């Protein structure tokens with residue numbers, strides 16, 4: 174009989190810190206101590222607190238060990254697991270002053286207590302390579318309910334009532350997208366999962382796939398039923414080997430259990446999924462480029478309309494949804510559209526996952542109800558800025574986003590607010606900078622990225638971003654002129670082929686320019702000539 178479970182994080186962050194070897198060594202120690210029958214090791218996805226990795230939790234006590242090294246394993250096995258004595262030096266304490274009797278339960282720490290885990294609910298909780306653990310957490314129940322109790326039209330109504338908007342960046346209402354695809358008659362339709370995740374600093378989708386791949390498969394099957402599709406593709410970048418391997422295991426297991434394939438749950442509905450590997454081009458995250466890439470062609474965006482819901486993969490009606498969008502869906506059918514719509518703001522329902530990185534203490538993955546302020550995320554959940562430095566700005570929305578300065582930290586995060594203050598929700602990367610960061614250098618980093626990632630199809634992007642980068646290089650090398658600064662800060666108006674907004678490019682747009690504008694605003698009291706010389 175199992176008396177204790179040891180959950181070891183097998184997310185990419187902890188894996189790169191040696192968590193696989195730590196798990197192997199712990200198993201050897203359990204064997205040596207004769208504990209293998211009573212203590213079970215569970216290798217999970219990301220817990221969220223990646224900055225403290227490799228991490229492990231011992232249940233039923235709920236002891237959270239952080240920064241575990243291979244040399245610590247024998248102590249954990251002999252002291253904690255054999256003798257019941259917690260290894261205090263490894264226990265995570267938010268505040269080093271606390272003694273053991275004051276250490277709060279993990280769920281009560283500042284990092285976790287205000288988070289609401291919907292898309293991440295199983296990450297760090299179950300073994301993603303074991304379908305039975307997903308089923309034990311109500312997995313595939315939503316699919317069963319949808320297939321046996323609801324019509325496709327009812328499924329779409331629930332999605333619309335939930336208010337779920339796409340988490341891949343554009344924030345398009347998911348139910349409406351499904352409705353468009355359902356309305357098109359065709360002999361074949363497709364459901365595509367966008368797991369390209371090319372934004373610098375973003376790792377939300379990777380973590381969901383690594384920690385809970387079945388949630389995405391279940392949602393894709395629900396989407397297939399709603400629109401009348403029997404085939405799905407998951408487009409995931411090849412640089413995500415753990416996610417790819419766990420997804421393939423999940424697909425194989427779901428087929429074995431009859432949850433993918435022919436006549437699912439004994440109904441007439443059949444649906445199957447395949448993985449397609451992307452080569453890591455940022456532009457292939459754009460939906461039309463992604464579909465072109467699946468078709469075996471060079472990944473370049475095309476103009477819309479026609480939208481994929483009308484003419485998508487291989488010319489057939491297709492819905493394409495982001496990983497996090499999909500991960501919310503089984504819960505919506507289990508708990509109801511009203512439950513989902515009760516979270517968030519008027520404009521933005523539910524929760525959002527953010528990848529916190531840069532100058533912040535708690536680098537990691539957080540999920541909060543929409544409407545939470547940036548200040549709460551950065552100072553309470555994120556633990557503030559390291560080394561006693563001051564916050565300068567947070568970059569959100571990937572290369573298409575913007576930099577939000579300290580004066581706007583009390584803005585509640587939702588789609589409308591972020592757009593209003595010149596940033597955007599994007600997919601959820603949040604890169605924090607402190608007062609030692611030069612915002613022009615920061616802007617140059619993003620612009621460099623967009624120059625590298627331009628597919629070359631449109632002149633404003635292929636040539637314009639390069640010219641902008643030259644201007645920023647000039648400024649950062651101390652050779653800036655008033656004209657250079659002025660061109661760089663007004664280049665938002667370069668027309669774009671695919672975007673509704675004036676951006677230098679649709680596919681590799683200008684957080685860099687927003688950062689420039691912000692820097693300009695922050696320093697507007699400085700004499701202009703000194704400004705361009707001294708940046």
Ligand SMILES: Cc1cc2nc3c(=O)[nH]c(=O)nc-3n(C[C@H](O)[C@H](O)[C@H](O)COP(=O)(O)O)c2cc1C
Pocket residue numbers: 338339340341342343344345347367368369370371372455456457458459460461493494495496498499600679680681
């Ligand atoms: C340049 C560019 C890159 C994009 N990259 C991604 C990406 O990596 N992942 C993603 O889900 N959406 C990405 N998108 C948005 C997709 O085009 C599309 O809107 C999204 O996959 C739709 O899913 P959703 O409605 O669930 O958000 C990108 C868009 C652009 C313009």
Ligand code: SF4
Pocket residue numbers: 456473474626627628629630631632634635670678679680681
């Ligand atoms: S804007 Fe840039 S990345 Fe997008 S299609 Fe044009 S050249 Fe390619």
Ligand code: FES
Pocket residue numbers: 182183184185186187188218219220221222223224226227228537
């Ligand atoms: S990868 Fe281990 S906590 Fe995030």
